[in-house]
Amino acid sequence: MKGSAAGLAKPVPGTRTTATAPRGTIELEAVGHSFLAGKTRRPAIRDVSFTVEQGEFCAVVGPSGCGKTTILNLVSGLLRPTEGRVSVDGKPVRAVSSDIGYMPAQDSLLPWRTVLGNVEFPLQLAGESRKSRLDRAREMISAVGLEKVLDHHPHQLSQGMRQRVAIARTFATGSRIILMDEPFGALDAQTRVVIQDLFLSIWERRKPTVILITHDVAEAVALADVVVSMSPSPGTVRATRRIELPRPRSAEQLIFESTRFQSYMKEIWHELRGGE
Ligand SMILES: Nc1ncnc2c1ncn2[C@@H]1O[C@H](COP(=O)(O)OP(=O)(O)OP(=O)(O)O)[C@@H](O)[C@H]1O
Numbered sequence: 001m002k003g004s005a006a007g008l009a010k011p012v013p014g015t016r017t018t019a020t021a022p023r024g025t026i027e028l029e030a031v032g033h034s035f036l037a038g039k040t041r042r043p044a045i046r047d048v049s050f051t052v053e054q055g056e057f058c059a060v061v062g063p064s065g066c067g068k069t070t071i072l073n074l075v076s077g078l079l080r081p082t083e084g085r086v087s088v089d090g091k092p093v094r095a096v097s098s099d100i101g102y103m104p105a106q107d108s109l110l111p112w113r114t115v116l117g118n119v120e121f122p123l124q125l126a127g128e129s130r131k132s133r134l135d136r137a138r139e140m141i142s143a144v145g146l147e148k149v150l151d152h153h154p155h156q157l158s159q160g161m162r163q164r165v166a167i168a169r170t171f172a173t174g175s176r177i178i179l180m181d182e183p184f185g186a187l188d189a190q191t192r193v194v195i196q197d198l199f200l201s202i203w204e205r206r207k208p209t210v211i212l213i214t215h216d217v218a219e220a221v222a223l224a225d226v227v228v229s230m231s232p233s234p235g236t237v238r239a240t241r242r243i244e245l246p247r248p249r250s251a252e253q254l255i256f257e258s259t260r261f262q263s264y265m266k267e268i269w270h271e272l273r274g275g276e
Contacts, residue, residue, distance in 0.1 A: 021090035024054035024176040024209040026075055032083030033070050041082070043234035044070045048084070050228050050240055054176075055207040059220035061272065062230025068213040070235075072179045075211060076100055088177065098126065101175035101208070105182040107166040109154040115141060116150045119169045126173065140168035143202055160191040164198065171202055178203075180212045184219065196223060196251040204248050217272070221264045222251035229271040239271040 021027065031048045034041035045067035052058040060068050073079040074086045077096040086093045088100070109118045116137055123133035141147055144164040154162055163184070170178055183199075184192045200223060203210065214220050220227045221243055229238045243264055245254065254261040 021087065022054045023089045025087075025089060026052040026058075026177065026209060026211065027087040027090075028071070028074070028084070029087075030084035031071075031074065031081045031086055033067070033074060033079060034082050045235045047236050050237060052209055052211060052226070054209055057203065057210045057212070057223060057225045058228060059212045059214055059224035059226070060228045060230060061214055061217055061220045061268065062235055063232050063272070064215070065233045066230045066235035067233065068230065068235070069181055072102075072181055072211060072213055075177075076102060076179055099175055099177070101170045101173055101178040103166055103170045103178065103180040103183040105185050107154075107159075107162045107186075109162055109165055109169075111154050114151045114153055115146055115157070115165050118154070118165055119172050122169060122173045136172055137168070140172045141165075143171070144168045144198060159187055160195060163187060163191075163195050167195070167199055167202065171206065174206075175208055177209045178211075180210065182213055182215070185215070192219075193252045193255065199223075200249060200251065217265055217268050218255060219251070221245075221261055221268065222249065222254045227264075227268055229268055231274065238274065239268075241268060241271070 028048050028050055032043060032046050034043045036042075048067075048071065050058070060071060062068055070079065074081055075088065075093065077093045077100075088097070110121065113121065116134070119141055120133045120137035123136060128136075138147070138150070141150060144167055146161060146164055146168070149157065149161065154165070157165070163186075166183070184195055187195060196219065212220070212223060224243055227241050227243060229241070230236065231238050241264070245258065245260060245264075
């Protein structure tokens with residue numbers, strides 16, 4: 001990961017042009033985006049530059065309205081930047097890619113489908129054969145510990161169970177990039193830590209590139225390799241900080257036991273406040 005502003009992350013060894021970036025790399029170069037407000041354009045983000053290397057876990061933290069979701073929408077291809085360049089796999093993003101997994105704040109499960117039906121759904125859309133997609137969906141459902149409720153519908157599940165289904169569905173497609181917009185925000189504090197650890201354990205085995213959007217500095221430090229701190233609107237990068245905590249990690253253990261974790265938290269809070 002390399003960042004532009006107040007970059008505290010480890011510099012990436014060597015130089016690399018966008019065209020030679022490995023698959024799964026995400027690059028934002030001097031990216032700006034403005035939305036039309038009446039007849040004028042209002043900037044949502046300004047001069048945002050950072051790179052997420054293949055297999056890296058990046059968290060973006062910042063105050064409400066600073067443009068975090070806009071960044072995800074630019075990477076996923078839902079939006080085009082009004083300035084600068086967004087690249088995935090070394091190529092400018094021009095359209096929405098079915099190769100990128102997305103985990104939104106609400107689990108967005110289909111209420112008329114069972115747990116199995118929800119997890120196999122993206123594979124069905126991708127045209128996989130019935131046997132292959134059911135095998136993969138079952139494997140992912142057991143990875144999140146829900147094999148006993150395969151045939152339940154979402155309304156029969158707790159919020160934590162629903163989010164487990166969403167994790168299984170996100171990983172089922174084998175996407176090399178996963179974008180997450182406050183995916184644990186709707187969970188109570190205890191369930192959140194359990195689900196964060198479950199996500200981490202699956203991510204550590206598969207290592208897709210991740211961008212996680214969160215308001216929660218503790219979540220960012222516990223999960224990510226690099227934390228990008230944004231300024232208030234229009235958002236720009238205040239700092240990028242590499243989190244040198246060993247892996248495999250447990251969010252639960254870090255939060256309660258690690259003094260290094262606490263000092264990263266303090267540093268990032270300080271950066272978010274603009275170093276005052
Ligand atoms: N489709 C849109 N049209 C006009 N303005 C928009 C649109 N989407 C976002 N904005 C504006 O862009 C700015 C950034 O919004 P964005 O949702 O990216 O922020 P955020 O950091 O994700 O906020 P939050 O943390 O509250 O979800 C806000 O001022 C928002 O009102």
